[in-house]
Amino acid sequence: MPRVTFDRLEIKPERLKPTRNLLLGFDGKRVDPIGMVELTVQDTERALTEIFIVVEIHPSYNLLMGRGWIHRVQGVPSTLHQVMRCLSPDGNKVIDIHGDQVAAKECYIITLKSAGKGKAPIRSASPR
Template identity: 35%
Template sequence: MIVGGTTTAGSSKKARKTYLIMVQNIQMTGSVPKMSRINNPSIGFSEEDAQRLHHPHDNALVVTIQAGDYNMHRVFVDNDSSADILYYPAFQQMRIERERLVPTNAPLIRFGGTRVFPLGVVTLAITIGDYPQQITRNVAFLVVDCSSAYNAIIGHPTLNLWKAVTSTYHLMIKFATDYGVGELRRDQVAACDCYVAMIEMDDHLQAMNIEERWPAIEPIERLEDVPLDESQPERTTKINTLADLTVRQELTIFLKENWDVFAWSHEDMPRIDPSVMVHRLNVSPSFPPVRQKKIIFA
C-alpha cells in the first residue's frame, strides 16, 4: 500500500482539507458535478478470460506496457497505490534526460509509515492494448530511487484515467476504447519471478532490466594509428603496440603497399557484382506496400 504523491487532492495540507470537504458535501447532498455523457461499452469478465492461468493463485497483476519507444516489462498494477511510480534504474535504461524531471515535494508513505521522497516527476506517453482496441495517455510518474523487482507501478490515478476495470482472479485489465473493449493481459511467470526476487532481494539489488544489454568490452591493448596514404591522412588503420618494433615496421610497410584493398566509403568499392550484396523484398507486385505499426521487441 502506497499513499501520497501528486494525488487529486494535492500535496499541501490545505489542498487535502479542501478536497475532503468537497467529498463530504457530495456524500451528504447527493449532487455531483455535471459531466459529459460518454456511451462506453459494458465491461465484464468470463471464465474464458481465466484460461491459460495456473489456478489457484495469489499472483500480483504484472503486465507489459509501451512507454514511449520502449516495451516496459514487469509493471505492477496496484489498486492500493495512490501514485504511479517509475523506478530510477528503469528511468536510466530508457535514456531519459535528467532535465525532464520536474521537482516535487510530495513524499510517498509506504507500508509501515516509511517516507520516500521522489527524485521528481516525468510524464511519459503510455500505450496499452492491441490495435485497434488500444489507448494512449500521458502518465505522470514519480521517479523513485530505491530497490524493487518491478520497473514501474501503475496506481489508481492511471487506472481511473484509463477508466479501467481490473480482475485479480483473471489477472487482466479491461478498458473502454472507441473501437470496443480493450484488454491488457497478465504475465503470470513474471509475477512469480518478481515475487521470488522481492523475497530474496538485498539492499543493493536494482530494478530488473527492461531489456538485456551486452556490456561494452574494453580493449586489453593500446592500438596505434597507421596512415596508409600520405596525401589523405584520414585514411588510417590500426595495429597493436605490443608487437616487436621490427615486426610493427614490417607490418606498416606491408599495409601501405596494399592500401588499395581498404575501403572508407561506397565510392571506394566499384565494380562489385550485384549478386554479392543486393537487398530484395520478396513480395508480390500485385499487392501495394502498406506501412504497418512499429513493433518493439524486448
C-alpha cells in the same frame, strides 16, 4: 516508477523534474522521490500522458499506475490474472492489457530476497 524501470526505459536524466511529493512505502516508511517525469502511456487504442514519480526502491513491480489513470481508461484490474480489462475510447469494445507474469514473478522473488537480508529466513514457494 522505480529507478530501475526509469533506467531501463533509457530516459534521459535531465527529463526528471524536482518534486516535493511525500511518498509512503507499503511498509509505511517515507520514500524520498528522485524526481518526476511526464511520459505517454500507449495501449492498443489510445495514448495518455501521465506524470510518474521516480523513486529509489526495489519493488515487486515495474510500474504502478494510479487510480486516476485506471478510472480514465475505465479499467478493471485483476492482480490474480495479471490483466486489466478496459473499454476502448468509443466504448464499443473491450481491451485487455496483459502483465508479464514471468517478469512479475522475477520482481517478486528479487523483493523477497532483498527483504530477507538481515531478517528472518524466507521460505520458498513452488508454482502449482
